[in-house]
Amino acid sequence: MSGLWNAMPRHGQALVVVLLAVLLFAPAVADRYVLSVLTLVFYFAYVGQAWNLMMGFAGQLSLGHALYVGLGGYVAALLWLFFGIGPWLGVVPAVLVATAFGVAIGWLGFRFSIEGVYFALLTIAFAEFTRIAFDHIGISGGAGGLFIPFQADRSSEWWNLRGGQVSFYYIALGLAVGAVVLAAALLRSRLGYQWLAVREDPVAAQALGINVFRAKMKAVVISAAMTGVGGVFHAFYYGNLFPAQVFDIARSIEIILGPIVGGLGTVFGPVVGAFLLTPMGEGLIMLTHALGISAPGAKAVFYGLILMVIISLKPTGLWPWLSRMFRLEARKS
Amino acid sequence: MMSSIVANVVVQGVLTGLVYGLMALGLSVIFGVVRVVNFAHGEFAVIGMYAAFLLFAHYQLDPLIALVPIAIAFFALGYGLQVTLVQRFVGRAEHEQFILLVGLAIIIVNGLLMIFGPDARPANLPYSFDSFMVGSLIIDKARLYAAIAAVVVAVLLFLFFAYSRTGTAIRACADNLTGAAVVGLNIKRLYALTFGLGLACVGAAGSLLVTIADASPSLAPAYTLLAFTIVIIGGLGSMAGALIGGVLIGISEALAGFFISPSMKSMFSFALLIIVLVLRPQGIMGRRA
Numbered sequence: 001m002s003g004l005w006n007a008m009p010r011h012g013q014a015l016v017v018v019l020l021a022v023l024l025f026a027p028a029v030a031d032r033y034v035l036s037v038l039t040l041v042f043y044f045a046y047v048g049q050a051w052n053l054m055m056g057f058a059g060q061l062s063l064g065h066a067l068y069v070g071l072g073g074y075v076a077a078l079l080w081l082f083f084g085i086g087p088w089l090g091v092v093p094a095v096l097v098a099t100a101f102g103v104a105i106g107w108l109g110f111r112f113s114i115e116g117v118y119f120a121l122l123t124i125a126f127a128e129f130t131r132i133a134f135d136h137i138g139i140s141g142g143a144g145g146l147f148i149p150f151q152a153d154r155s156s157e158w159w160n161l162r163g164g165q166v167s168f169y170y171i172a173l174g175l176a177v178g179a180v181v182l183a184a185a186l187l188r189s190r191l192g193y194q195w196l197a198v199r200e201d202p203v204a205a206q207a208l209g210i211n212v213f214r215a216k217m218k219a220v221v222i223s224a225a226m227t228g229v230g231g232v233f234h235a236f237y238y239g240n241l242f243p244a245q246v247f248d249i250a251r252s253i254e255i256i257l258g259p260i261v262g263g264l265g266t267v268f269g270p271v272v273g274a275f276l277l278t279p280m281g282e283g284l285i286m287l288t289h290a291l292g293i294s295a296p297g298a299k300a301v302f303y304g305l306i307l308m309v310i311i312s313l314k315p316t317g318l319w320p321w322l323s324r325m326f327r328l329e330a331r332k333s
Numbered sequence: 334m335m336s337s338i339v340a341n342v343v344v345q346g347v348l349t350g351l352v353y354g355l356m357a358l359g360l361s362v363i364f365g366v367v368r369v370v371n372f373a374h375g376e377f378a379v380i381g382m383y384a385a386f387l388l389f390a391h392y393q394l395d396p397l398i399a400l401v402p403i404a405i406a407f408f409a410l411g412y413g414l415q416v417t418l419v420q421r422f423v424g425r426a427e428h429e430q431f432i433l434l435v436g437l438a439i440i441i442v443n444g445l446l447m448i449f450g451p452d453a454r455p456a457n458l459p460y461s462f463d464s465f466m467v468g469s470l471i472i473d474k475a476r477l478y479a480a481i482a483a484v485v486v487a488v489l490l491f492l493f494f495a496y497s498r499t500g501t502a503i504r505a506c507a508d509n510l511t512g513a514a515v516v517g518l519n520i521k522r523l524y525a526l527t528f529g530l531g532l533a534c535v536g537a538a539g540s541l542l543v544t545i546a547d548a549s550p551s552l553a554p555a556y557t558l559l560a561f562t563i564v565i566i567g568g569l570g571s572m573a574g575a576l577i578g579g580v581l582i583g584i585s586e587a588l589a590g591f592f593i594s595p596s597m598k599s600m601f602s603f604a605l606l607i608i609v610l611v612l613r614p615q616g617i618m619g620r621r622a
Binding site for chain 2: 055061063108112113114116117118120121122124125126128129132133135136143249250253260296297298300301303304305306307308311312315
């Protein structure tokens with residue numbers, strides 16, 4: 001991390017400090033709605049970063065990240081509802097379960113060299129399989145959903161994710177910042193360089209003595225674990241879980257939009273993408289409401305258009321272009 | 334008694350599976366030649382369903398006949414799409430093609446949702462509830478006709494690829510792109526034709542699906558996954574594989590729906606997909622790449 005920080009030009013560092021300060025003090029002035037939008041931005045920056053580690057850094061396309069969100073959320077919610085184990089502790093088994101599925105998918109995929117689109121389909125197949133399975137598991141509420149009731153007497157327990165909007169805001173901010181720091185550290189670590197080598201040319205990487213299988217597995221494990229944590233946050237923030245919603249492929253696609261628009265394989269790409277897309281989507285909803293049109297699909301159509309335009313015109317995403325424009329890119333060390 | 338029920342279920346599955354197979358055939362042809370994964374495939378199938386539904390609702394046009402104009406319109410759509418959009422992505426990174434078509438798929442699904450709403454639209458054909466009795470077998474008339482039509486379209490496509498000059502040229506592109514370019518084939522035109530043919534298949538399959546299921550936007554992603562599952566089980570790029578895969582999935586869904594629960598039927602398709610991906614990634618009829 002310190003490497004990335006030191007390599008940043010002065011005005012880049014200033015920008016980061018100002019942005020962080022603004023976000024830290026935002027709850028003092030902003031209303032609930034703005035905070036809820038920002039919370040969503042942080043959440044997508046966080047899970048987007050988790051996906052970015054796997055796809056952007058290690059080059060493994062997952063279209064089933066909703067699986068880890070759902071598993072993390074369900075495990076933590078069930079532990080809370082049935083045993084009163086708070087999410088700050090429940091996050092550990094939640095991450096373990098999400099990671100176990102990640103290991104299974106990674107092992108099957110990489111051991112049997114299922115690559116590219118085939119690997120993406122494997123991840124979708126797992127997510128869909130789990131979605132239908134959860135529809136039929138009675139203990140977790142089946143298709144009818146699982147609910148985490150709001151308890152007014154416990155609303156001071158922010159560590160149990162029972163607090164109000166402001167506590168969720170800070171937790172999401174912490175997650176997003178933590179993910180950026182982790183991604184920056186990983187990118188400059190031995191593992192990070194191995195990932196880039198594997199992404200660019202797995203055969204050459206193997207020839208250099210990199211254990212390609214292990215490097216890929218580490219990417220899946222870290223990504224699944226991080227996404228599982230995101231799932232715990234998601235479940236307690238919204239207070240409900242429906243298999244048809246959390247495991248849906250549309251959720252997986254939502255996760256990957258930010259990093260793709262922002263810039264695959266860059267540390268700040270997922271952040272830029274989330275800051276751009278989430279408020280735009282919210283703005284579109286407000287606009288259609290203001291115009292009196294009830295168009296439930298409008299936001300998604302807009303996202304679809306954005307995806308097609310970005311991938312046609314700027315396949316590397318916005319961040320590389322932004323950083324060049326404002327000379328924010330790291331100085332060559 | 335039980336065995337005759339199971340036989341009925343299996344026959345239903347085979348008939349449905351043949352229509353699924355036609356849909357998957359379109360995906361397989363596009364991938365086999367253009368090497369682009371059409372992740373909006375099920376979405377196109379559902380557009381075909383709505384087209385057939387509207388033609389039936391307004392003009393009482395039987396989906397078995399509506400299939401022809403729909404397939405022609407889809408051919409033109411596919412041709413145009415390849416020329417204007419997809420051609421630029423040929424040879425680009427897999428994930429970029431994937432994202433382009435995912436974007437298109439999202440637009441189609443939600444566009445349909447905005448136009449038609451989320452409710453399922455049943456096309457009540459006059460023969461929807463008729464059936465043939467063959468011994469102890471009860472065969473749905475609509476399903477049988479749909480399956481026959483699917484096989485006819487698939488055979489026509491097969492004959493086109495096997496015997497026509499253009500079909501041979503397209504196969505040449507699939508086998509050896511450089512060689513095809515060297516002997517002077519117009520690759521871009523052939524790719525556009527292929528994408529058109531692939532969409533014609535899915536359009537035809539869409540109008541046949543109206544006889545089996547009610548048109549609704551939410552079917553689209555499920556059909557995309559279904560088409561992928563079939564094609565991977567059958568072998569990507571293999572025409573016979575698509576039909577065989579379709580029949581296998583049709584049977585497995587019908588049996589799972591009957592013995593376990595209709596809502597769990599696709600779980601078995603996904604399980605089958607995972608098993609095939611791991612044990613035989615080239616599919617049943619596929620060759621090792």
